[in-house]
Amino acid sequence: MGPRELGLPMQVASPEPGELPTEVTIWEVGARDGLQNEKEVVPVEVKLEFLQRMADAGLGVLEATSFVRPEWVPQLADAAELLAGLERAPGVRYPVLVPNARGLDRALESGVRDIAIFAAATETFTQRNLNRSLDEQFVMFDPVVQRAVGEGLAVRGYVSMCFGDPWEGAVPVEQVVSVGKRLLEMGCWQLSLGDTIGVATPGHVEALVRAFVAAGVGVDRLAVHFHDTYGQALANTYAAVRLGVSTVDSSAGGLGGCPYAKSATGNLATEDLVWMLDGLGLKHGVDLGKLVETSVWMAERLGRPSPSRVVKALGTAEASGS
Known part of the structure; x- marks a missing residue:
């Protein structure tokens, strides 16, 4: 029995339906954040097919790669080659991560129109990751x-360590809001609030979103990016969506992990997110069956099963034909 025969989850009204968005934009990070920590370099041809398959599945935002220095992230050393070979699907955005001025030069040379910068909410992490103070x-x-x-580019601001830092512990909400507001004032159009080590809980998520709103930042300027280290990624996403956040970062098949938490199990799986959004009756534009097929395909190329529960459930059903 395939995904369509299994049907969608039951749609149940939210306890606060007035705050739910009618549609959620899925910011797919599998090709960049999902693959960047893979030990074995994935051939550029596989990455290109991965992006094409995800576009065919209906994902409208595909974070394609990053212009970091090759020695820092060998997996993404092929960024220029990948973008040169990318057949951009109509209506799909392909943002790239840009760490510095040289990265921006390379992005402009490649014809990129959407970029993201990667900031942090804590002193220690900025020192270790950027070799700079907060x-x-x-x-x-x-x-x-x-x-x-x-140059007419849209710039997104990632804020890492929004909920916890492996060296500093819990991060004050007001500190995260301060960093986020500075990025917006600088010219970023959106903030992606990252739970880099996966320690957030729904109450903490609600407190941070409400703090941004109280500081004059609308939920339309916020996105969320959760890791599933403690099994809270989907619950945390629901907490944010209940408050009106309508952009969620996720990774096809749950690809990716956090190098700062040895037990990290990766990013929120896009398939798990889609299953929840379907249950809430929220639009997202993704064909779940095609996406599951894509994640099974990529898992085969990486030589290990997908950690996504939805991929395991539907992918197994597809493979067995039962």
């Missing part, structure tokens, strides 16, 4: 954002 990261990012906006 305040110095803005000095680095400001000319990048200003030039990108001047």
Whole structure:
């Protein structure tokens, strides 16, 4: 029995239906965040087919790659080659991560129209990841954002360590809001609030979203990015969506992991997210059957099963024909 025969989850009204968005944009990060920590380099041809398959499944935003230095992330050393070979599907956006001014140069050379920068909410992480202080990261990012906006690019701001830091522990909500507002004032059109080590819980998510709103930042400027280290990613996403957040980052098949938490099980799986959104009756535009087939296909190429529960359930049913 395949996905269509199994049917969709029952649609149940939210306890606060007035706050739910009618449609959720899925910001698919599998090709970049999902693959970047793979030990074996995935051939560019496989990455290109992965992106094409996800576009065919209806995903409208596909974060394609990152222009980081090759020695930092060998898996993404083929960024320029990948973008040169990418057949862009009509209506699909292909943002790339840009770490600095040189990365922006390369993105512009490749014809990119959407970029993202990767900031952090804690002092220790910025020192370890960017070799800069919390305040110095803005000095680095400001000319990048200003030039990108001047070139007509849309700039997204990732904020990592929004809920917990492996060196500093719990991160004060007001500290995250302060960092986020500075990125928006710099010119970012959206913030992706990242639970980098997967320690968030729904109450903490609600508190952070409400704090941004109280500070004058609308939920339309916010996205969420959860890791499933403690099994909370889907619950955390629901908490954010209940408050009106309508952009959710996820990774096809649950690809990816967090190098700062040894027990991390990866990003929120796009299939698990789609199953929940279907149950809430929210539009998203994704063909779940095609996406499951794509994740099974990629899992075969990586040599291990997908951690997504929905992929396991529907993929197994597809394979067995039962």
